[in-house]
Amino acid sequence: GENVEQHPSTLSVQEGDSAVIKCTYSDSASNYFPWYKQELGKRPQLIIDIRSNVGEKKDQRIAVTLNKTAKHFSLHITETQPEDSAVYFCAAWGYGQNFVFGPGTRLSVLP
């Protein structure tokens, strides 16, 4: 079955710097890759997603890139702000499969 790895497990950046979180997946049939943000004590919420027919997607300060050949995808956050501090989860999904989530990255944005 699908296996999703996520690195790093924790990440601290200075406010205004960029943050990058990387995920790898194992099943080449996976074709949908969402990213969820979970603030402390709150529910996970979708922040951006990408499908396998696209290599990059941007939404203001966040972007996701996908390399299908290497089976990895990354979340990029630019100009980080304190409210970006949260746990971020990547996931992979393919038709006939379940979502498989990565173990999460705890991002801390230091003022």
Place this chain on the structure above:
Amino acid sequence: DVKVTQSSRYLVKRTGEKVFLECVQDMDHENMFWYRQDPGLGLRLIYFSYDVKMKEKGDIPEGYSVSREKKERFSLILESASTNQTSMYLCASSLGGGKNIQYFGAGTRLSVL
């Protein structure tokens, strides 16, 4: 706005008790899911359902069962709670038909003593 509501935020139960966790969604979603969230392990799928009265095992179904008698409601049942089932439980729903964005409930933190 999709609303996924879990009946309890916090629960404390004793070993051996039967525990019901309830989840209701108000957007007529086809698919519903139960996950367990533990530090360093991410979200692990316990059970899911793609239709009323339909259920499928996820990755860690042992010790759990589910019920989906109505489209909007998906219940997770711990037949005999054990201490290793102390965790955060998250319910999610998605529209189905290829629209697979998952919307999560706020979670139930279950402690089994």
